[in-house]
Each structure stands twice: as structure tokens, then as C-alpha cells.
Amino acid sequence: METRxxxxxxTSIFVVMIVVLGGLTVVLVAxxxxxxxxxxxAGDDGGDDDDNALGDRIEGELRLFGPDPITLDPACASDxxxxxxxxxxxxxxxxxxLDLNVIPDVAEDWEVSDDGTVYTFNLRSNVLFxxxxxxxxxxxxxxxxxxxxxxxxxxxxxxxYLDDLIGAAEFxxxxxxxxxxxxxxxxxxxxxxxxxxxxxxxxxLTYPTAYVVDQREVGDATCFAGGGWTLTPNGTGPFKLEEWxxxxxxxxxxxxxxxxxxxxxxxxxxxxxxxxxxxxxxxNDEIDIxxxxxxxxxxxxxPNGDLNADLHEGxxxxxxxxxxxxxxxxxxxxxxxxxxxxAIDREFLAQEFLLDLVEPAKGILPPGMDxxxxxxxxxxFDPETARxxxxxxxxxxxxxxxxILTSGQGAAPSDxxxxxxxxxxxxxxxxxxxxxxxxxxxxxDIDEGSFEMFSLGWIADYPDPQNFLDIKLHSQSSxxxxxxxxxxxxxxxxxxxxxxxxxxxxxxxxxxEELIVDDxxxxxxxxxxxxxxxxxxxxxxxxxxxxxxxxxxxxINR
Amino acid sequence: xxxxLATYIIRRLLLLPVILLIVSFxxxxxxxxxxxxxxxxxxxxxxxxxxxxRIRDERGLNDPVPEQYMRYLGxxxxxxxxxxxxxxxxPVEDVIFPRMWISLQxxxxxxxxxxxxxxxxxxxxxxRRGTWQDPLSIGVxxxxxxxxVLISVPLLxxxxxxxxGVLPSGGWSEAEYLGVELGIFSKHAVLxxxxxxLPGVAGIARYMRGQVLEVLDQDFVRTANAKGxxxxxxxxxxxxxxxxxxxxxxxxxxxxxxIGGSIxxxxxxxxxxxxxxxxxxxxxxxxxxITAIVLVGSxxxxxxxxxxxxxxxxxxxxxxxxxxxx
Numbered sequence: 001m002e003t004r005x006x007x008x009x010x011t012s013i014f015v016v017m018i019v020v021l022g023g024l025t026v027v028l029v030a031x032x033x034x035x036x037x038x039x040x041x042a043g044d045d046g047g048d049d050d051d052n053a054l055g056d057r058i059e060g061e062l063r064l065f066g067p068d069p070i071t072l073d074p075a076c077a078s079d080x081x082x083x084x085x086x087x088x089x090x091x092x093x094x095x096x097x098l099d100l101n102v103i104p105d106v107a108e109d110w111e112v113s114d115d116g117t118v119y120t121f122n123l124r125s126n127v128l129f130x131x132x133x134x135x136x137x138x139x140x141x142x143x144x145x146x147x148x149x150x151x152x153x154x155x156x157x158x159x160x161y162l163d164d165l166i167g168a169a170e171f172x173x174x175x176x177x178x179x180x181x182x183x184x185x186x187x188x189x190x191x192x193x194x195x196x197x198x199x200x201x202x203x204x205l206t207y208p209t210a211y212v213v214d215q216r217e218v219g220d221a222t223c224f225a226g227g228g229w230t231l232t233p234n235g236t237g238p239f240k241l242e243e244w245x246x247x248x249x250x251x252x253x254x255x256x257x258x259x260x261x262x263x264x265x266x267x268x269x270x271x272x273x274x275x276x277x278x279x280x281x282x283x284n285d286e287i288d289i290x291x292x293x294x295x296x297x298x299x300x301x302x303p304n305g306d307l308n309a310d311l312h313e314g315x316x317x318x319x320x321x322x323x324x325x326x327x328x329x330x331x332x333x334x335x336x337x338x339x340x341x342x343a344i345d346r347e348f349l350a351q352e353f354l355l356d357l358v359e360p361a362k363g364i365l366p367p368g369m370d371x372x373x374x375x376x377x378x379x380x381f382d383p384e385t386a387r388x389x390x391x392x393x394x395x396x397x398x399x400x401x402x403x404i405l406t407s408g409q410g411a412a413p414s415d416x417x418x419x420x421x422x423x424x425x426x427x428x429x430x431x432x433x434x435x436x437x438x439x440x441x442x443x444x445d446i447d448e449g450s451f452e453m454f455s456l457g458w459i460a461d462y463p464d465p466q467n468f469l470d471i472k473l474h475s476q477s478s479x480x481x482x483x484x485x486x487x488x489x490x491x492x493x494x495x496x497x498x499x500x501x502x503x504x505x506x507x508x509x510x511x512x513e514e515l516i517v518d519d520x521x522x523x524x525x526x527x528x529x530x531x532x533x534x535x536x537x538x539x540x541x542x543x544x545x546x547x548x549x550x551x552x553x554x555x556i557n558r
Numbered sequence: 559x560x561x562x563l564a565t566y567i568i569r570r571l572l573l574l575p576v577i578l579l580i581v582s583f584x585x586x587x588x589x590x591x592x593x594x595x596x597x598x599x600x601x602x603x604x605x606x607x608x609x610x611x612r613i614r615d616e617r618g619l620n621d622p623v624p625e626q627y628m629r630y631l632g633x634x635x636x637x638x639x640x641x642x643x644x645x646x647x648x649p650v651e652d653v654i655f656p657r658m659w660i661s662l663q664x665x666x667x668x669x670x671x672x673x674x675x676x677x678x679x680x681x682x683x684x685x686r687r688g689t690w691q692d693p694l695s696i697g698v699x700x701x702x703x704x705x706x707v708l709i710s711v712p713l714l715x716x717x718x719x720x721x722x723g724v725l726p727s728g729g730w731s732e733a734e735y736l737g738v739e740l741g742i743f744s745k746h747a748v749l750x751x752x753x754x755x756l757p758g759v760a761g762i763a764r765y766m767r768g769q770v771l772e773v774l775d776q777d778f779v780r781t782a783n784a785k786g787x788x789x790x791x792x793x794x795x796x797x798x799x800x801x802x803x804x805x806x807x808x809x810x811x812x813x814x815x816x817i818g819g820s821i822x823x824x825x826x827x828x829x830x831x832x833x834x835x836x837x838x839x840x841x842x843x844x845x846x847x848i849t850a851i852v853l854v855g856s857x858x859x860x861x862x863x864x865x866x867x868x869x870x871x872x873x874x875x876x877x878x879x880x881x882x883x884x
Contacts, residue, residue, distance in 0.1 A: 078602040157601070157604060159605075247835065274729055280715070438841070
């Protein structure tokens with residue numbers, strides 16, 4: 001009898017427990033306040049308890065899923081994930097428009113001396129810092145550019161983008177008190193002198209390392225100390241930073257006094273920096289724009305699907321490739337490299353594996369970039385020739401035990417890479433092993449040349465062939481991981497660097513590219529495309545092929 | 559407070575710095591001897607090798623590791639936990655404590671829920687021994703316990719976020735309650751709580767069931783029943799209290815498992831808590847942040863264990879500390 005009652009008591013405790021828990025869950029789930037129904041009720045701000053519950057809309061707010069930036073200090077940013085915010089908050093002398101033209105920004109215009117080495121920038125008089133305290137002067141630019149180069153700032157990228165300036169190297173090494181190539185003529189005039197004429201110098205100035213910061217605010221903050229000022233940066237860009245909750249959220253608001261047309265139309269841009277899948281967030285109406293990966297592209301392409309109308313595509317200035325270590329046998333033999341390249345069915349990779357999210361590569365330069373060579377022949381899928389070349393190079397035996405280096409966190413290596421290896425095995429009878437390394441280690445190993453093959457991508461810093469051919473494949477470049485060296489190519493690239501005539505310059509790059517493709521230091525695989533979904537009420541949004549301030553062109557129309 | 563207990567607590571607290579010293583050195587050395595450092599990683603492929611080497615030099619990364627450690631230790635002792643490099647230039651404490659707060663919120667709820675469901679369930683199952691309810695009740699939860707979070711989390715996301723659309727697929731949001739930023743009442747908290755509670759219940763319930771069964775067979779329970787005490791009183795006063803003691807021990811282990819589990823849950827669900835931060839910090843070789851996380855984590859763990867030891871004494875007067883617990 002007693003046991004019976006005891007059991008009854010306990011059972012009821014348990015039932016109550018479950019009911020309470022269940023109830024709690026229901027309350028919690030419902031608590032979001034109508035997030036479940038996706039009705040486009042604008043301005044539903046009535047008493048919701050989630051302060052960044054993304055289902056709620058503020059008029060004129062664009063909601064995005066963004067990368068979690070490493071820094072918002074323009075002098076220090078070396079990654080696209082950080083630059084994406086910096087280009088909206090800060091600005092420089094010049095910038096890119098969406099057609100990839102260099103346009104005046106804080107500078108109203110500029111003149112270049114006849115010998116191509118002296119750039120004189122006339123600054124606009126109406127550009128104020130975000131706190132409206134004062135206009136930007138040439139002095140601010142001198143401070144900011146020197147800050148990027150200052151060894152005390154400890155920026156890894158200052159020299160990369162500003163080393164054309166006379167005196168930059170001495171200053172960066174701590175041997176000079178100022179960069180002599182940066183001269184303040186008067187508060188509205190800045191003169192930059194470079195060592196030798198360069199067609200890409202003006203494009204390098206669009207990079208954050210050349211952006212202006214408020215010296216009174218920044219003080220002696222470096223890349224590794226005193227980063228607190230970046231929570232309230234006093235920039236000059238189209239948007240102000242309203243809030244940065246590290247790792248969680250970034251909120252930008254429009255800078256109504258922005259000096260370029262069009263001035264921002266959005267009132268607010270909210271970036272969510274962490275969360276689940278951005279595609280699901282888009283479907284749940286938590287964000288307005290999302291990129292699309294391979295898992296979702298088919299459902300989106302379905303013309304009868306709900307999301308089909310939201311699909312947008314654009315070029316992306318990049319190339320994904322397999323690099324060979326051309327310094328050492330057996331990969332110092334162009335025949336072997338060509339054999340491997342010819343045994344890759346690029347059409348099949350692009351269509352079957354990447355579902356047309358990419359463009360098969362026929363050279364190094366991506367479509368959409370100046371100097372892209374339409375006339376360049378496709379790299380054929382030609383196993384017959386490949387086998388012949390392989391035999392000439394010593395037969396399949398020379399690849400015994402060969403490895404290809406790739407970066408990864410221990411998950412399965414990319415399908416693409418596995419597919420390429422399968423093609424090599426099937427067409428050439430060679431077995432290559434994949435070696436996976438954590439990203440930091442991978443970068444070091446390819447930098448030091450301790451690899452046989454590696455797979456990597458390269459994305460444009462600025463839309464110029466120099467950024468691909470000269471940086472990655474000139475024998476003297478520190479970024480030439482493949483160790484490729486062809487004096488003829490070097491000569492063409494050097495000549496192009498000095499060539500003032502644009503058409504002639506691009507032609508030189510095309511000649512260099514043809515030679516490179518013949519030598520095949522890389523087996524280029526494909527060029528990416530940006531595929532993304534945009535809600536119908538968002539107008540004017542494009543994903544630029546590399547980091548460009550693009551939010552001021554966006555409007556919300558509901 | 560009895561004198562014995564005070565001595566015991568003091569002795570344990572004195573041990574804490576020693577533990578922290580060992581732990582911090584191990585973490586520090588592991589980081590420094592691991593290939594590649596944060597300068598190289600963050601510089602990216604474009605930076606010139608000379609620049610990287612110069613920065614490394616200036617930041618003291620080329621000094622011998624023991625020397626670097628002594629410098630670090632000196633800073634920590636003056637209250638300076640160092641500077642983050644994942645969030646370049648921010649003091650470590652500004653980075654880790656807000657993240658810990660997030661993980662603490664949902665982990666506390668998980669801990670409470672796991673025990674709140676597990677204990678009654680285990681007791682109930684024990685009292686229903688020999689019937690079909692016993693294996694079924696715990697078996698259901700055992701099923702949850704057998705599914706790794708790597709599978710259960712995507713599954714939960716698919717059901718609640720994609721199919722039903724009632725929950726966000728990940729992330730975290732907070733609102734202010736009485737001046738405190740809390741995220742636990744938002745629906746972002748439901749998935750992590752579910753994903754961690756469901757697999758935890760079975761362990762607690764099974765353990766409790768075993769304890770209750772053991773206690774039920776004891777003479778004093780039979781006596782209590784015989785002298786006509788109400789069934790509820792028998793269970794709460796006699797059975798539960800005696801069965802709970804060993805359970806307190808698992809509380810400590812449960813806690814440390816949760817800290818470790820946070821890394822997976824937070825990475826999968828994109829919750830910006832301490833687990834995700836730890837994961838990212840390792841990838842970006844954010845030395846000071848990693849070491850600080852380990853230090854703070856160890857401190858919490860040691861203190862919890864101490865509290866549990868003390869709690870023993872209150873639950874079971876037989877174990878009043880006389881140095882009998884090592």
C-alpha cells in the first residue's frame with residue numbers, strides 16, 4: 001500500500017516537472033514575439049524582449065550576416081573580413097566604385113607629374129570626421145600613412161601597400177623620423193612621391209592602410225595594444241560605427257554628411273557575427289542577404305522555388321589552383337606539370353562537383369579583370385597527351401609517394417581535391433596523397449617551399465593583372481610560393497610595371513600569362529562566382545568581386 | 559564553522575596557486591612550442607617575411623620560452639592578463655569575461671535541468687523496478703545520450719529551425735532584465751539547452767536509480783515505513799537524502815564536462831561563448847587568451863570541487879571533514 005502511494009507521489013512530481021518544463025519551452029519559443037510568422041510587418045517594435053531579435057525590423061535597416069573581424073584599425077587589417085567593415089567606416093584619398101574604377105574620395109582630384117612619380121592630391125574642404133569636430137587635412141593623412149608604416153604600430157601590411165613611397169622602407173626599419181615621400185604642401189594639399197612610376201600605386205591607396213584616422217583619438221595605439229579606440233572610431237566613411245559587441249554584433253548608422261554621391265540611404269546596418277547557417281537565417285527572415293553554398297544552390301535554382309527570384313550572381317576576382325614546387329624534381333619539369341594539368345577535366349569539376357558555382361579556368365587571370373584574355377585557349381582535358389608527356393617526364397614512377405598539401409581542421413578534404421586526385425589516378429595511374437595542415441602551418445610550409453604540391457586560392461586585392469601575375473609568379477616576389485622562375489616572364493612583367501599606356505600594359509600581361517600557362521607552374525582549376533540571395537525589398541546591393549565600400553548604394557524599398 | 563573545516567579549506571586554497579602555476583606553464587609552453595605564431599597567421603600571405611620577423615622580435619616572441627613565461631607571469635601577478643590577438647589590441651579580460659557570461663548562463667540552466675529531470679526520473683524508475691516503465695523511461699533518455707552532439711545539433715537545427723521555423727538556427731541574443739544583460743530567456747537559448755540537457759539526463763537518472771535501489775534495501779527505510787511514516791516523507795527524508803550524497807560527486811564532473819562540451823555546442827550553433835572563443839583562439843594562436851581561459855577555467859573547477867567537498871558535510875553528517883577526504 002505504502003509503496004503505491006509513494007509511486008503515485010513521485011509520478012505526479014515527475015509529471016508536474018515535465019509539464020512545467022514543456023510550458024517553459026513553449027513560452028520561450030513563443031517569447032520571440034511573432035518571429036514565427038514571417039509577415040512583413042515593418043516596424044514591429046512593440047515590447048519585444050530580444051534586443052537584437054532579428055525578426056524585428058527597423059525602418060531603413062539592412063540586416064546582414066558578417067564575418068567576425070579581427071580588427072577595425074585601418075593600419076592593421078590584413079584580412080578581407082576586417083576590411084569589409086573598415087571600408088564603410090573609414091575612407092582614404094581614393095576609392096573604388098562598383099565598376100572597379102578608381103574614384104576620388106577624400107581627395108577631390110589629383111595630378112601626376114610627367115615622370116609618373118609625384119602625385120599631388122587636392123583634398124575636399126567639406127570632409128568632416130564623424131564627430132563633426134573638424135575637417136580632414138593633409139596633416140591627418142601624413143599622420144595616418146606614417147602610422148601604418150611606423151614599426152611601433154607593428155602592422156604587417158603597411159609596407160605591402162605603401163612601400164612605393166620614397167623613404168617608406170627606411171622609416172619602416174626605424175632609420176628615419178618621417179617618410180620623405182609624404183609631404184604636406186598646405187592643409188588641403190598632399191604630395192606623395194614614389195620611387196618609380198607604377199600603374200597600380202593609385203589602386204594600392206584604396207586599401208585601408210592608406211585611410212585617414214583621427215590622430216587625436218588614436219594617439220599611440222598600436223595593432224597589439226590600446227585597441228579600445230576602435231569601439232568608437234572617428235572615421236570619415238559613409239557609415240559610423242554605432243556598436244561593436246566583440247564576436248557578436250556590429251551596428252553601423254548612416255553618416256548623413258558623407259561627401260560622395262550617393263550618400264547612404266540606409267539608416268542602419270546590423271551585422272550578426274555569429275550564429276548558425278546564414279541560409280537558414282535568410283529563410284527565417286532574420287537577415288536580408290546571404291551567400292549560397294553548394295548545399296543550397298539547387299533548391300534556389302529551381303525556377304518554381306520561393307527563393308529563385310532572390311538569386312543574384314556576380315563575378316569574383318579569384319583563382320583556385322594547384323601549385324607545384326618548381327624548384328625541385330620532379331616538379332621542375334614542365335612536361336610533368338602539364339601532364340597533370342591536362343589530366344584534369346575542368347568542365348566536369350565545375351559542373352558536376354561545383355554545380356556551376358564556378359567558371360573553369362583557362363589561365364591565371366579571372367574573367368572580369370582588366371587584361372583577362374578572352375582569346376586564351378581552354379586548357380583541354382586530354383588524357384592521351386597527358387600520358388605521353390608523363391612518359392617523357394619519366395613515367396608514373398616519378399610521382400611515387402607524392403603528396404599534395406592542403407589546409408584544413410581535420411575534416412575530410414575538399415571534394416574537388418579528391419576528384420582531381422581520382423582523375424590523376426584514373427587517367428595517369430599515379431597515386432597522390434593528401435596532407436592536411438592547420439592554416440597557419442600550411443601558410444608557413446608553402447612560404448618556405450617545403451611541399452611538393454599544394455592547393456590554394458588567390459583573391460584580388462585590387463583589380464589589376466599585376467596583383468596576380470607580378471605578385472604570385474614573378475621570380476623575385478615573396479608571394480611566389482611555387483618558386484616559378486622564367487626570365488622571359490620576369491622581363492615582360494617588369495616592362496608592364498613601367499608601361500604608361502594602358503592597352504600596351506595589359507597586352508604585356510597577356511603575353512606573360514601565355515608563357516606562364518605553357519610552363520604550368522600552377523594547374524589553375526576554376527574561378528569563383530559570387531552567388532547570393534537578396535530580399536526583394538533590398539535594391540542596389542551587389543557583392544563586389546573584392547572588398548569595396550558598397551553599402552551606400554543600397555536602398556530599402558518597402 | 560568547525561576548526562577542522564576551516565583548516566581544510568585554507569589548505570585547499572593554498573594549493574590553488576600551485577595548480578594554477580603548473581597549468582599556466584603547461585598551456586603557455588604548449589602554445590609557444592606549437593608551430594607558427596599569431597604574427598605569422600594574422601600577417602596573411604601578403605606580408606613580407608622581414609616585417610613579420612621584425613614584429614615578432616618587438617613582441618618578444620623570439621626570446622627563450624622560459625623568459626617569455628616569467629614576463630607573462632609577472633604581468634599576470636600585477637593583474638594584467640595580456641592582450642588578445644584574435645581581437646587585436648583588446649585586453650584579454652575585455653574579451654573573455656563577456657564570453658564566459660554567455661556560456662555560464664546556458665550551462666547553469668542545463669545543469670539545473672539535468673538534475674531536475676534526472677533525479678526524479680531515477681528515483682521513479684527505481685521505485686518502478688520490475689515494471690516496463692523502469693527500462694523505458696531511462697531508455698528514452700539513454701537514446702539521447704548515445705547521439706553525439708555533432709549529429710544531434712544539426713538534427714535539432716533541421717527540425718526546429720528549418721522544418722518548423724520556430725527557433726533560430728544558432729546565435730545568441732540578450733535583453734536587459736533588471737539591469738542585467740541576460741540571454742537565457744531568448745529563444746536562441748533553447749537549442750543549446752535542449753542539446754546539452756537531453757543527453758545528460760540519462761547518466762544522472764541511472765546513477766540515481768542505482769543509489770535509490772541501494773537505499774531502499776536499507777534497514778532504516780524499512781523501519782521508517784514500518785513506523786507508519788507517509789510514503790512521501792520516507793522518500794524525501796530518508797531515501798533521497800541518502801541517495802543524493804554520491805550524486806553530489808558527479809555534479810563536479812558534470813560541470814567540467816559541460817565546459818568541454820561548450821566547445822562543440824558553441825562551434826556548431828555559433829554561440830559566441832567561451833567555447834567558441836577557445837576554439838578560435840587556438841586556431842589564431844591567441845596565446846594570452848588561451849592561457850587566460852585555461853587559468854580561469856581551472857580556478858572555477860578547483861573552487862567547485864572544494865565547495866562540493868564542503869557540501870558533503872552538510873548532506874551527510876558522518877563525513878564531517880577531519881582531513882578524511884583527500
